[in-house]
Amino acid sequence: VAAAFFLTLREGLEAALIVGIIAAYVVKIGRRDRLPMVMAGVLAAVGLSLAIGATVVLTVGDLPIVLQESIEGGAGIIAVAVLTWMLFWMRRQGRALKGDLERGVDVALSQGSMLALAGLAFVAVAREGLETTLFMFAILSSSGTGLATLIGAILGLVIAVSIGWAIFVGGRRIDLRRFFTITGTILVFVSAGLVAFAIHEFGEAGLIANTGTAFNLGGVLPESSPLGALLSGLFGYRSAPTPLELIGYLAYLVPTLTLFVFDGRLPLRPKAVRA
Amino acid sequence: VFSPARRSIALTGLLFVGAIAACSGGATQAPSGSIGPSGSAGSAAPGSGGPINVGAREYAFDPSTLSIPAGEVTFHVTNTGTIEHEFEILNGETVVDEIEGLIPALEKDLKVTLAPGSYTYVCRLAGHEEAGMKGTLTVTGG
Numbered sequence: 001v002a003a004a005f006f007l008t009l010r011e012g013l014e015a016a017l018i019v020g021i022i023a024a025y026v027v028k029i030g031r032r033d034r035l036p037m038v039m040a041g042v043l044a045a046v047g048l049s050l051a052i053g054a055t056v057v058l059t060v061g062d063l064p065i066v067l068q069e070s071i072e073g074g075a076g077i078i079a080v081a082v083l084t085w086m087l088f089w090m091r092r093q094g095r096a097l098k099g100d101l102e103r104g105v106d107v108a109l110s111q112g113s114m115l116a117l118a119g120l121a122f123v124a125v126a127r128e129g130l131e132t133t134l135f136m137f138a139i140l141s142s143s144g145t146g147l148a149t150l151i152g153a154i155l156g157l158v159i160a161v162s163i164g165w166a167i168f169v170g171g172r173r174i175d176l177r178r179f180f181t182i183t184g185t186i187l188v189f190v191s192a193g194l195v196a197f198a199i200h201e202f203g204e205a206g207l208i209a210n211t212g213t214a215f216n217l218g219g220v221l222p223e224s225s226p227l228g229a230l231l232s233g234l235f236g237y238r239s240a241p242t243p244l245e246l247i248g249y250l251a252y253l254v255p256t257l258t259l260f261v262f263d264g265r266l267p268l269r270p271k272a273v274r275a
Numbered sequence: 276v277f278s279p280a281r282r283s284i285a286l287t288g289l290l291f292v293g294a295i296a297a298c299s300g301g302a303t304q305a306p307s308g309s310i311g312p313s314g315s316a317g318s319a320a321p322g323s324g325g326p327i328n329v330g331a332r333e334y335a336f337d338p339s340t341l342s343i344p345a346g347e348v349t350f351h352v353t354n355t356g357t358i359e360h361e362f363e364i365l366n367g368e369t370v371v372d373e374i375e376g377l378i379p380a381l382e383k384d385l386k387v388t389l390a391p392g393s394y395t396y397v398c399r400l401a402g403h404e405e406a407g408m409k410g411t412l413t414v415t416g417g
Contacts, residue, residue, distance in 0.1 A: 003378035004378050065371075065372045135376050142382045144353065149381075203370075204370050211368040216401060218400070222401050239401040
């Protein structure tokens with residue numbers, strides 16, 4: 001039960017985090033009317049995951065590894081691209097706000113930007129949705145796993161959604177500049193985790209050589225522990241990454257974070273950055 | 276706008292899962308008790324074509340040695356332990372195919388086509404392989 005709980009929590013957290021941030025952002029800039037578009041992206045991803053998952057289970061039983069890992073790796077790369085764009089786009093919007101930070105000002109939100117946000121919500125959910133759906137089907141068709149396991153898995157998803165909800169609610173309370181800084185910094189780490197994740201998936205698909213171990217924290221902080229599941233779900237933490245995964249992670253993280261934090265025109269106060 | 280939408284996702288999910296559970300309730304009588312004795316060597320009967328049962332636990336596979344003829348084969352992997360495991364078939368360091376997210380008591384089938392040669396099967400969750408979750412798989416020609 002606990003294993004199922006932590007597995008679905010791990011899968012659902014990142015999507016919940018991204019969707020929570022997008023939703024909070026849309027509301028904060030005074031475009032609550034655009035919220036249904038974000039939700040449409042989420043629902044479309046859930047629907048698509050269930051549909052493909054059901055089709056796969058009823059026909060071939062399971063996706064061939066190369067296909068599944070390629071889809072997940074590809075979705076990871078798309079998510080990194082859109083997330084990175086969103087980071088700096090949000091930052092630019094934040095700079096433009098200047099003194100109007102306290103009240104929610106209407107920020108110009110073009111149709112294209114809005115579609116990109118809804119698209120990001122879609123990719124974030126769809127990326128883990130298919131795997132989670134296949135996992136649910138496996139629990140249901142396995143004789144050894146009982147109702148308790150299923151409840152554990154559903155509970156993991158419920159907790160993940162609740163955390164996304166908490167981010168949405170909490171995000172609306174803090175002022176806009178802090179919101180940009182905090183969520184932006186978190187999203188840089190999420191994105192870096194996605195880069196490492198994509199490398200991992202492409203490696204498993206056999207498309208690139210990705211072997212070896214950079215370091216091994218499996219004995220200290222495995223992904224199956226509560227904190228490990230949380231870090232893995234949010235930031236793509238791996239207890240034993242390969243050298244290539246570590247390099248990919250740092251190669252994205254260091255320049256992006258530097259650019260984000262020390263962006264010349266409006267330096268952020270270090271104390272805000274640390275939060 | 277947001278709250279009812281969220282609620283409806285959760286409801287839809289629950290209804291869906293409930294419906295599947297109701298539908299599959301009678302069809303889940305998979306064979307049980309077919310896991311080989313711990314640590315023994317196993318081999319598929321020639322031409323049997325049936326699935327090869329493998330148990331995964333802390334920290335070993337049962338059996339830990341397998342010999343099978345080349346061609347398409349189905350591994351029926353059951354987690355008989357108490358924590359999550361994986362079942363990855365490796366050719367050298369390349370993953371041929373794998374089962375991930377194998378939580379306790381979960382069973383999954385893995386259908387692969389294997390050419391003659393020496394393979395290993397491991398659990399690549401951190402520390403598991405080192406602790407003994409590693410088996411050797413010999414695929415014989417013809």
